[in-house]
Amino acid sequence: MTAAQPAAPIAFRQFVLKLHSRCDLACDHCYVYTMFDKRWRDLPRAMRHEVIEATAGRIGEHVRAHRLDRVSVILHGGEPLLAGPEHVETAVSVIRQGAAPVPVRMTVQTNATRLDERYLSMFDRLDVRLSVSLDGDRAAHDRHRRGPDGQGSHARVEAALRRLTTGYPHLFNGLLCTVDLRNDPVTTYLSLLEHRPPTIDFLLPHGTWTTPPPGRPADPRLVPYARWLIQVFDRWYHTPGRPVRIRLFDEIIQLLLGGASRLAGVGLSPMAVAVVQTDGEIEMDDTLAAAHPGAARTGLHVRRDPFDAVLQLPVVRAQLNPAAALCATCSACDLRQVCGGGLRTHRWQADNGFDNPSVYCPDLYAVINHIRRTVRRDLATLPGAAR
Ligand code: SF4
Numbered sequence: 001m002t003a004a005q006p007a008a009p010i011a012f013r014q015f016v017l018k019l020h021s022r023c024d025l026a027c028d029h030c031y032v033y034t035m036f037d038k039r040w041r042d043l044p045r046a047m048r049h050e051v052i053e054a055t056a057g058r059i060g061e062h063v064r065a066h067r068l069d070r071v072s073v074i075l076h077g078g079e080p081l082l083a084g085p086e087h088v089e090t091a092v093s094v095i096r097q098g099a100a101p102v103p104v105r106m107t108v109q110t111n112a113t114r115l116d117e118r119y120l121s122m123f124d125r126l127d128v129r130l131s132v133s134l135d136g137d138r139a140a141h142d143r144h145r146r147g148p149d150g151q152g153s154h155a156r157v158e159a160a161l162r163r164l165t166t167g168y169p170h171l172f173n174g175l176l177c178t179v180d181l182r183n184d185p186v187t188t189y190l191s192l193l194e195h196r197p198p199t200i201d202f203l204l205p206h207g208t209w210t211t212p213p214p215g216r217p218a219d220p221r222l223v224p225y226a227r228w229l230i231q232v233f234d235r236w237y238h239t240p241g242r243p244v245r246i247r248l249f250d251e252i253i254q255l256l257l258g259g260a261s262r263l264a265g266v267g268l269s270p271m272a273v274a275v276v277q278t279d280g281e282i283e284m285d286d287t288l289a290a291a292h293p294g295a296a297r298t299g300l301h302v303r304r305d306p307f308d309a310v311l312q313l314p315v316v317r318a319q320l321n322p323a324a325a326l327c328a329t330c331s332a333c334d335l336r337q338v339c340g341g342g343l344r345t346h347r348w349q350a351d352n353g354f355d356n357p358s359v360y361c362p363d364l365y366a367v368i369n370h371i372r373r374t375v376r377r378d379l380a381t382l383p384g385a386a387r
């Protein structure tokens, strides 16, 4: 065994099923359609029944081989609700049968434009949770999240969220918000909060050293994304009772206090997530497609290959040992245990691959350092704290 290999086999506990490869929106910040990887054009639109059955069989096989007591499955796209209610229900049932008797926590990641009463009552019956993409208020959201006709989707998403939060609040998993520096951070945060989500995920727009994210300057002294996130953090952290779980901040605090990370892109805990495309190919984190075409592909297929075969791939084994996968700069960084070098996708540079800090390095350092100072100050005020 080399230093780059983990000692014990790790199991996949989360599976992402690309139920539908197309979308009814045409967001200009979408990593699936607007970046380098155009493979979606060759994929079947919806995952066929036989692929769902093969995936369910492989999940069941994996669950038994690793004696897992639960797994989670995210129905994803494109836009998974484009598959239609019958197809979505079939997928949920077949996957659960495949994993039985082990329970499957099912979540749908949706843009919510089709989230009507029929879908909601079905998800209630099936106990399926919903994560919804919302970038803020109308101006913020419609800046990117528009249909092919150029019309913003905010009004439809807001109506769907009203249906969800009034009739089925127990199904609400949370909101995903892609950061745009042009949107006011606190206004964005407060507009998300209006929908009373249990969690908010703030996502940095995908970019690499070769194709930098919007507004990320070459000058490492400038930290616009950190300044944006810090304004949200300060508002959130200093609100008594903290009205929502913001996973990025929660995980950073958890790591600063010596815990482990459960969120991709922070910390050094191994994250094993298997993605199954509509054609049945098994992929790694599909945001890697934002780095270069084919970056997420494994060449393995649910019809032929068990998920354990993915875990044996050298590239996957290396990623399952995140500390060993860090570049020299990150390995020497005092915040590496918390930052973890950021999302692998964001380390890409055409010249040398992923052997780099994150393109967001200055922002990550600044935001984590701010949270560290804030938490330290708080801890110092606790009774019995060393002075
Ligand atoms: S809703 Fe999601 S999948 Fe669809 S275009 Fe927008 S970002 Fe892409």
Ligand code: SF4
Residues within 6 Å of the ligand: 329, 330, 331, 333, 334, 335, 336, 339, 340, 341, 342, 357, 358, 360, 361, 362, 364, 365
């Ligand atoms: S702050 Fe920068 S150098 Fe430090 S671990 Fe993160 S990406 Fe690497």
